[in-house]
């Protein structure tokens with residue numbers, strides 16, 4: 001059976017820079033797959049290619065056996081891929097709940113006309129959006145803070161709110177770009193439990209993260225990028241022992 005997500009020979013150039021160089025990788029259903037590598041290795045670019053922000057120069061992105069290469073980002077969200085960004089992107093002056101509602105990828109079937117006419121479909125749609133948003137907040141344990149302004153949350157809570165917003169679109173695959181960055185050990189611990197919970201719900205996770213303890217304890221497989229090339233792929237312990245990975249990235253800090 002083919003993987004949930006397959007990247008096939010992805011190359012992307014920005015001017016003269018080859019940010020990804022023939023990268024192929026698979027993300028299998030219901031797993032946690034991590035992508036690690038030094039800064040500038042191309043990790044966020046992988047996410048940008050998957051989510052349609054940058055179409056690759058060549059290669060294919062296959063999701064659930066469908067070629068989604070170059071589709072518009074909203075169509076990719078529609079197919080079941082959601083993400084968080086490396087830097088927090090919240091509406092700081094909106095409530096926690098409103099920030100999550102924005103993530104609901106409701107097709108808006110009732111439309112503008114329906115909204116103007118106070119069509120019953122609009123009310124039903126609003127109810128669905130509220131339910132999905134509260135479910136997402138529940139997963140990251142922020143239900144009690146739903147009325148707070150996003151800016152009043154702690155840093156760790158803001159990062160969890162971003163995950164809730166991604167969950168509100170009810171994804172099959174969740175891409176997390178450095179979710180633990182800047183967190184203290186306690187916040188990381190809480191986040192780790194949340195990632196495990198998301199996985200138990202049945203959502204596949206593709207993770208980019210620098211914190212090795214976090215990566216190694218959560219991942220089923222780790223892929224390693226260096227200068228836009230995949231240099232290793234294996235179980236956390238295999239990757240930690242790989243000489244090329246140690247030289248390129250892990251250095252003396254792990255093992």
Ligand SMILES: Nc1ncnc2c1ncn2[C@@H]1O[C@H](COP(=O)(O)OP(=O)(O)O)[C@@H](O)[C@H]1O
Pocket residue numbers: 014017019037038039040041042043044045046
């Ligand atoms: N939109 C862009 N335009 C030009 N260069 C870019 C763009 N996005 C990324 N890059 C370059 O591509 C390389 C990989 O970047 P990135 O994927 O952000 O790395 P990582 O997430 O692994 O730190 C870097 O050299 C970066 O400067």
Ligand SMILES: [Mg+2]
Pocket residue numbers: 043044045086
């Ligand atoms: Mg990055």
